Amino acid sequence: MYELFVLGELMTGDKHGYMLQDILKNAAGPTRQISSGTLYPLLSRLVDGGLIHLRHEEESEGGRTRKVYGVTEAGRARFRELMEEPLPYDGETERLFGFKMVYFQYVGKDVRLSCLRQYASYLEKNRKYVVDFEAKLLAHKPEPEKQRVQLLRVFDRRKTVWAAEIEWVKREIERVEKEE
Template sequence: MYEIFVLGELTVGDRHGYILQEILKSALGPFRQISAGTLYPLLSRLVEDGFIELRPESGSSGSRPRKLYAITESGRIRFRQLMEAPLEFQADTEILFQFKTVYFRYVSKEARLACMEQYLTYAQYKLKHVTDREFQLHMQRPEPEKQRAQLLRVLDYRKQIGAAEIEWVKQEIERMKAAAD
């Protein structure tokens, strides 16, 4: 998941590792952070795999030269492969989808629409899970009643969020279809 972010950011332009970390922290939000212990091994692996290169920054002053990461041509190919890969239904699907949407301008309209359609299926699957659970609670009527009632309220909240998400994705799909490529 972070690989697509790093390659996407380097497609935009060369970056220092700490800048990548700050952008990623901002993208993930206040409650999910990435540590240097996660990011820098990923950067090292991407360098070893030839997807990015590390080079000293020209004109840097001080005792230690600053290093820049830059994407290579094989990194651009890998990035397009990741962008065009189908979304899998897993814990990080929503974050991966958000990362992909940020970099949509680097892939074809067909790839963008495929991603949106896949995410629509994912969002519909999540909503079905919630409505199935709600149905079970109505049928089984577990005790205590107050707890069941509150759980139904939580499920209603999740249904409202899910329905709004599905509506947004459908609108984006229609917008993309209508837009010139």
């Protein structure tokens, strides 16, 4: 996922490591931070793999050298591969979908539609799981009742959120399908 992020950000233009870390910090949200110990080894691997290039630029204040990264043609190809990969159905699906959406302008309509449809399928699968589990709870009425009732409220919340997101994705699919 972070490889996609780095390559996607570099598709917009060259950036130094601190800027990449800052953008990712804001994109991932307050509960998911990437450490320097994760980002800089990834950048080194991408440089070593020929997916990005590194140049040293002298900073105007303090005279320090800043490392600036840019994407190579091999990196552009790898970025497209990552964008075309199916979404996993795991705990990172929503975050990865969000990252992919940010970079939709760099891929074709077919890739965007595929990603949107995969995400819609993921949401529908989760909604169905909750609906089926809710039906079991209603049929068997396990104890304690207070806990069962609260669990049903949690399920109601999830169904409401997923229904709204499913509707949004359907509208987005329709919008992209109409593009030329």
